[in-house]
Amino acid sequence: MTAYHAPLRDHRFVLHELLQVERYRNIPAFADAARETVDSVLEEGGRMAEEVLFPLNRSGDEEGCHFEDGVVTTPHGFKDAYRTYREAGWVGLEGNPEHGGAGLPQIVATSVGEMAGSANLSFETYAGLTMGAAHTIDTHGDDAQRETYLPKMFTGEWGGTMNLTEPHCGTDLGLLRTRAEPREDGTYRITGTKIFISAGEHDLTENIIHLVLARISGAPTGTRGISLFIVPKFLTGPDGGPGERNAVTCGSIEQKMGIKASATCVMNYDGATAYLLGEENRGLRAMFTMMNRARLGVGVQGLALGEIAYQNAAAYAKERLQGRALSGSTSPGSAADPIIVHPDVRRMLMTMRAFTEGGRALALWTAFALDMSRHDPDERARRDAEDLVSLITPVVKAYLTDMGFETANLGLQVHGGAGYIRETGVEQFVRDARITQIYEGTNGVQALDLVGRKIPAHYGRALRQVFHPIDQFIADAAEDEDLRDMAGLLGKSFGRLQLATAWIGEQGLKDPEQAGGGSRDYLRLFALVVVGYLWARMAQTARDALGRGTDERAFYEAKLATANFFLTRMLPDTSSLLSKIMSGKDAMMALEAEQF
Amino acid sequence: MPDIGKAAVIGAGQMGSAIAAHVASAGVPVVLLDIVPEGADNRNELAEGAIAAMLKATPAPFMHRSSARLITPGNLEDDTGLLSDADWICEAVVEDLDVKQKVYRAADSARKAGSIVTSNTSTIPLSRLVEGMPEPFASDFAITHFFNPPRYMRLLEFVPGPNTRSEVSDSIREFCDVRLGKEVVRAKDTPGFIGNRIGIYWSYVAMSEAIALGLTVEEADAVVGPPMGIPKTGIFGLVDLTGIDLAPKVNATMLAMLPPEDAFCREFDTEGPLVSLLSDMVADGYIGRKGKGGFYRMLRDGTARELQARDIETGEYRAVSKPRLDSVEATKDSGLRALVEHPDKGGRYAWHVLSRVLAYAASLVPDVAEAISDIDRAMTSGYGWKFGPLEMIDQLGCDWFADQLKAEGREIPPLLDAAAGRPLYRQVKRDVQQLSPEGEYGTFEASPDAWRLADMKRNREPITRNGSASLWDVGDGVACLEFHTKMNAIDDGTIDMVREAATIHERGYKALIIGHDGDDFSVGANVGIALFAANAAMWALIERKLSEGQQAFLALKYAPFPVVGAPAGMALGGGCEIMMHCDAVQAHAETYIGLVETGVGLVPGWGGTKELITRTFARKGRPGGPMPPVLDTFETISLAKVSGSAREALDLHYLGPQDGITMNRCRVLADAKARALSLVEGYEPPPSPEISLPGPSGRATLTLVVDDVVRRGKATAYDRVVAGALADVVTGGETDVTRSLDEHRLLALERKAFMALIRRTKTLDRIEHMLDTGKPLRN
Structure with a gap:
């Protein structure tokens, strides 16, 4: 049996002590983000995750979704839980308050999202997708569209989806075939098949608003001819509620290795009525503005699974008695010592802990930048934040999901033989986490996005938002006796990142394959340095708190110790990553394709 | 060969006065004469007015304002005496034979024996110009056809007559080449010579084919532009620049002068849509950039600007749209042949235009120019084409081109027959050879004092x-x-x-x-x-x-x-x-x-600041004390003077x-090579300079200067920051006049200032803006 406890103290640490979001209350979107408000939202959210969502996690995994005659039924208990969840107002937490959203900052919603994801990732996907679709309508829709859809979506009465993938067209959206024919009344008829559509059909909401990418008849080929459409499952009736059934049906659902309670659907559009969202042929651009948020969301899913895996592994390591500590028994009275006495078990636990706490700082730092990119009153500050978000998003998505999987895997390892027994429950985290590395753009694609698009854009302008603060921090910390050693460790790795960045920048112009060959390692190197930087800042924060005097010494001392672990035991991977990057593509491209 | 030490230009219109300006820029005194306008108070009004106007014009006809002093203005009634010591008299009056001959007679009676007379005519044959003129005049006479504007257009077509003395030819060619810097191309005495003969035909073909094939003006310009190595103005943009009102006139002139069997005369459709389009546009005042617009126009609404293009069909203007033609894309990777073979309308248009223009150009050897390279040089230096028409035939494949013409049942120019499948140019070891109309290859001789x-x-x-x-x-x-x-x-x-x-x-x-x-x-x-x-x-x-x-x-x-x-x-x-x-x-x-560098928020950091200040210090006859050269250098660099x-x-x-x-x-x-060789004998590297700079007291002076400029709104607050860093370098940092600074010290100051600036966001903003737009950002 697994357990989950919302890590509220750590969220509060990042939000209030590290990022100090309260300082930004002059910005309207943060006006309601008073410390007490945020804390009570987190507390309620944590309770909802623990008490409503978590109990359905295992049963949902065992049961999965059901499909019959185009109707999808979620596992037992989901419908009731969803009603509770939505009635408590959790769906539209960060929704635009002008259209019925609660208007909380993205950063708070991200914290709540992590807790929901830990407790029950399948469940979390339904509301997460609704908000993704709602944000797209909010950003690109006209007033009537916003008024029609947003209030119902923010309350969670209506669900939402994103329809991109087709059987022959995944990452390469230029190949898209779904067609939209204009009708005289200004609407369109959409025909085509979409696959892998999460929450495409289910029984949780009375209506589902599909956002569908399609090509208008006569539009240019490739990505320049793709438009975005709203296709409701039920057309809006005269009272604003669901009316006539639209010609969109679920053809089947997939049997997946994980996230089994989330319905992954084949959607068939047979001349369905559709409304253009945004401009003709600019659909991909509209999708891209959504991508940052969606990818941050998936990164947080990886983090969420890492967190619950860590909690259960730590608990198991403390209670499982087996063998003796290498330097002499710690529990001579018992038949054996708990396995947590073993350095190698500690290595696993510390790796998991340093990842989840550091990853949380990374996710919330990014979410905060996302808020600033939308809401900072200063235009230049918005651009700077936007630069940061666009640069860091592929790193967040890939690093947090890769490490989420690795952490879930380590958690299983700590459990020993119990780990691969289904009944223990921790193997579900591994299966669920594995999917997050693939969907919403595979992590390979994220790495290419980073080296091919984000780094070179505007002569590396976005780098400034990351590299300059790190450079400054290292310079300042070198003057600080307590932080000097950490600054040295961080500085070494930062230097490696700079070298690799210069190499990637140079090679990218000459031979994109060189940059492509190093892309995955570069993304990891980038992530380690950024998380290392955040760890060093967290150490500084903890040091300051201890210096001021606190009755939470253990918490802050653990922070310092974990920071030290990350900087000394995880960050040095940058050395081997740099060697691999600089070796170029030759070793990996040596064989002809036929030789495989 | 007589040297030309003094020149005269008769006709102070746009071309004449600009030729005079260019001669003056070459350091040669020049007389500029024109008629006395009726009722003028100032009898030299035309020449003097032209000089005054040129001092304000952009692009500047003079290379330096002071050159204007080398022009002596005068008039044709009182000042023909000024022609008596001119070695070269260039006539640039209206294209009217009677007027020109009247000028020649006046000049002939005033000029010294053996002086050279040339005409800048673009349309009147030399044979007509010298008709009835005395024999010695004809032997001293030739055509020197400049292109507008003479300072910047490199082509000069040189057309000697049958009686022109070889000393005259040699002398004026040498002068135009070495002193005026022109690409002198020998042309025969045929209408439009080389550049305009081909250019006017090209212009007609490119415009009428665009209309026939239904291309927009942007599409046409995107095809008959960079993909062909032609400037990006293409055809419609070029006609806007030269003046749409001029087009019907030059067409009429060429039609009148060329023999009826010439392709231009045979193909020109006086009833065609192009003729009526041009006359409609002129009637509506759309004469090009000098008027309210032409095929393109800039619509200004307050501070908003929109570049618009004319719809040829409807005459409406709409926002310019960037054409997307696969044929144009194909050229980037696969060259000219891919363009003309592409099936889209861009490709078809390219073939329609190029096949006619290139065949036409090939047909002009040897009647218009002696050698194929003369044709190519005329088009590259006169029209800014990257490749001449005959070079383009080689790019397409000389035999392939001939086969295509044959397949379409078109006439094959004799030159291509003579080529018989061989290229028009070839390289043999280190030599480049060109094909003669007789089918023989001849080698170019690179001159030891003019080579690339x-x-x-x-x-x-x-x-x-x-x-x-x-x-x-x-x-x-x-x-x-x-x-x-x-x-x-x-x-x-x-x-x-x-x-x-x-x-x-x-x-x-x-x-x-x-x-x-x-x-x-x-x-x-x-x-x-x-x-x-x-x-x-x-x-x-x-x-x-x-x-x-x-x-x-x-x-x-x-x-x-x-x-x-x-x-x-x-x-x-x-x-x-x-x-x-x-x-x-x-x-x-x-x-x-x-x-x-200050334009991108930096200071010169590779020794530029150091060199400029040490040179300014070392200058003979400069005002005394350390401040004048410091101020001078500071001003030049801080204002990024070019x-x-x-x-x-x-x-x-x-x-x-x-x-x-x-x-x-x-x-x-x-x-440069000759200069380098002249320095070899006894060469010693220069001594390392040491100078004394004023230090903080000088810096305070510069700060006052900059503060004043900022206060007057002529510079931004960040300009002050950049200027401050520069001031540190040019005043020598922490020093005073009693100490002397060597080069290494100055270079260290450059580095310090540069490194301080490049860390600043506004400098980075400036650099990014410069890279994106090519223009400095005033932040």
């Missing part, structure tokens, strides 16, 4: 090279350092090669020149790389690169052999700095030199008394 680096590179390997620069042997123990990055921006590779060049004596060379065939010597350091490094906070790397550049330039300066820079076009920032470290510079007259010509660069001290100017672009490298 390409002539030296042909069939040779460089001494050494990397991706950014190369070193070549240019004969007589001289090496040439060539840049070849995009816009010849200076990057790591360039600096490596500069370092290599500074040791060229170890390979047995005795002198070095720095130059190449490109349009621009160098636009300066590759700031894109610097910006990327700055964004990545790679400060140590940036400082190291800065220092390496300084050391490389110093190595050049103190190398044990003479180094001569040979710039042309833009020599900005780092390009200017490398030039200033040479022993001497032999600059093309059209060299635009400047230390422009010279409008090599001559102007002397005023700004980018060039000095040791430097020379070459008028003809093709002679720059040869002149």
Whole structure:
């Protein structure tokens, strides 16, 4: 049996002590983000995750979704839980308050999202997708569209989806075939098949608003001819509620290795009525503005699974008695010592802990930048934040999901033989986490996005938002006796990142394959340095708190110790990553394709 | 061969006065005469008015304002006496035979024996011009046809008559080539000579085919532009520039003069849609850029501007849209042939235009020009085409082209028959040969004092090279350092090669020149790389690169052999700095030199600040005390002053008394080489300068100056920051007049100021803006 406890103290640490979001209350979107408000939202959210969502996690995994005659039924208990969840107002937490959203900052919603994801990732996907679709309508829709859809979506009465993938067209959206024919009344008829559509059909909401990418008849080929459409499952009736059934049906659902309670659907559009969202042929651009948020969301899913895996592994390591500590028994009275006495078990636990706490700082730092990119009153500050978000998003998505999987895997390892027994429950985290590395753009694609698009854009302008603060921090910390050693460790790795960045920048112009060959390692190197930087800042924060005097010494001392672990035991991977990057593509491209 | 020491231009209209200005720019005194307008108070009104107007005109007809003093204005009634000592009299009056002959008779009675008379006519045959004129006049007479504007258009068509003395031809050709810097192309006495004969036909074909095939003006310009190596104005943009009202006139002139069997006369459709389109546009006042617009117009609404294009069909204007033609894309990878073979409308249009124009050009040898290269040179230097029409035939494949014409049942020009499948040009070892109309290949002889680096590179390997620069042997123990990055921006590779060049004596060379065939010597350091490094906070790397550049330039300066820079076009920032470290510079007259670093929020950091201030200090006859040269240098660099010509660069001290100017672009490298060789004997590297600078007291003065400029709203607050960093360098930092500073100290100050500025966001914003737009950001 697994357990989950919302890590509220750590969220509060990042939000209030590290990022100090309260300082930004002059910005309207943060006006309601008073410390007490945020804390009570987190507390309620944590309770909802623990008490409503978590109990359905295992049963949902065992049961999965059901499909019959185009109707999808979620596992037992989901419908009731969803009603509770939505009635408590959790769906539209960060929704635009002008259209019925609660208007909380993205950063708070991200914290709540992590807790929901830990407790029950399948469940979390339904509301997460609704908000993704709602944000797209909010950003690109006209007033009537916003008024029609947003209030119902923010309350969670209506669900939402994103329809991109087709059987022959995944990452390469230029190949898209779904067609939209204009009708005289200004609407369109959409025909085509979409696959892998999460929450495409289910029984949780009375209506589902599909956002569908399609090509208008006569539009240019490739990505320049793709438009975005709203296709409701039920057309809006005269009272604003669901009316006539639209010609969109679920053809089947997939049997997946994980996230089994989330319905992954084949959607068939047979001349369905559709409304253009945004401009003709600019659909991909509209999708891209959504991508940052969606990818941050998936990164947080990886983090969420890492967190619950860590909690259960730590608990198991403390209670499982087996063998003796290498330097002499710690529990001579018992038949054996708990396995947590073993350095190698500690290595696993510390790796998991340093990842989840550091990853949380990374996710919330990014979410905060996302808020600033939308809401900072200063235009230049918005651009700077936007630069940061666009640069860091592929790193967040890939690093947090890769490490989420690795952490879930380590958690299983700590459990020993119990780990691969289904009944223990921790193997579900591994299966669920594995999917997050693939969907919403595979992590390979994220790495290419980073080296091919984000780094070179505007002569590396976005780098400034990351590299300059790190450079400054290292310079300042070198003057600080307590932080000097950490600054040295961080500085070494930062230097490696700079070298690799210069190499990637140079090679990218000459031979994109060189940059492509190093892309995955570069993304990891980038992530380690950024998380290392955040760890060093967290150490500084903890040091300051201890210096001021606190009755939470253990918490802050653990922070310092974990920071030290990350900087000394995880960050040095940058050395081997740099060697691999600089070796170029030759070793990996040596064989002809036929030789495989 | 008589030397031309004084000239006269008769006719102070646009062409005549601009020719006079250009002659004056060459340092030759010139008389400018025109008629006395009826009832004029000032009898020299036309010539004097023209000079005054030219001093304000842009682009400037003069290379330096002071040249205007070399023009003596006068009028044809009182001042024909001024012609008596002119060695060359150039007539540039209206295209009217009677008027011209009247001028000739007046000139003939006033001119000295053996002086040369030429006409700038573009339409009247020489045979008509000399008809009835006395025999000695005809033997001293030829046509020198300049293109507008004469300072900037390199082509000069030279047309001697049957009686023109060879001394006259040699003398005027030499003068126009060496002194005026023109690409002199010998043309025969046929209508429109070479450039306009082909240009007017091309223009007609390109416009009428665009209409026939239903292309928009943007689409047409996108095809008959860069894909063909033709300037991006294409055809409609070009006609807007030259004036739509002019088109019907030149067409009419050519139709009247050309024999009826000429392709232009046969194909010109007087009832066609193009003729009515042009006359409608002229009637509506759409005569091009000089009027309210033409095929394009700029719509201004308050501060908003929108470039619009005319819909040929409806006559409506709409926002310009960037055409997307697969044929144009295909050209980028696969060349001209891919363009004309492409099935889309761009490809069809390209073939319709090129097949006719190239065949027409091929048919003009030998009746219009003696050699095919004359045709190509006329179009490249007169119309700015990257390749001449016959070179384009070779690009398409001479035999393929002939086969296509045959397949379409069209006439094959005899030249292509004579080629019989062989290319029109070929390379044999180090020689380039061209095909004669008789089907024989003849070799070009490169003159020892007029060559391009390409002539030296042909069939040779460089001494050494990397991706950014190369070193070549240019004969007589001289090496040439060539840049070849995009816009010849200076990057790591360039600096490596500069370092290599500074040791060229170890390979047995005795002198070095720095130059190449490109349009621009160098636009300066590759700031894109610097910006990327700055964004990545790679400060140590940036400082190291800065220092390496300084050391490389110093190595050049103190190398044990003479180094001569040979710039042309833009020599900005780092390009200017490398030039200033040479022993001497032999600059093309059209060299635009400047230390422009403050425009991107930096200070010159590769020794440019150091060189300018030490040179300004060393200048003979400068005002006394340390402040005048400090102020001078500060002003030049802080305002990022760029010279409008090599001559102007002397005023700004980018060039000095040791430097020379070459008028003809093709002679720059040869002149630089000669200059380098002249320095070899007894060469000693220059002594290392030491100067005394005022330090903080001088800095305080500069601060006052800048504060005042900022207060008056002429500079931004950030300009003050940049100027402050520059002020630290030019006043010598923490020093005073009693101490002397060496070069290394000045270079350290440059580095310090540069490194302080490149860390600032506003500097990075400036660099990014410059890279994106090519314009400085005033932030």
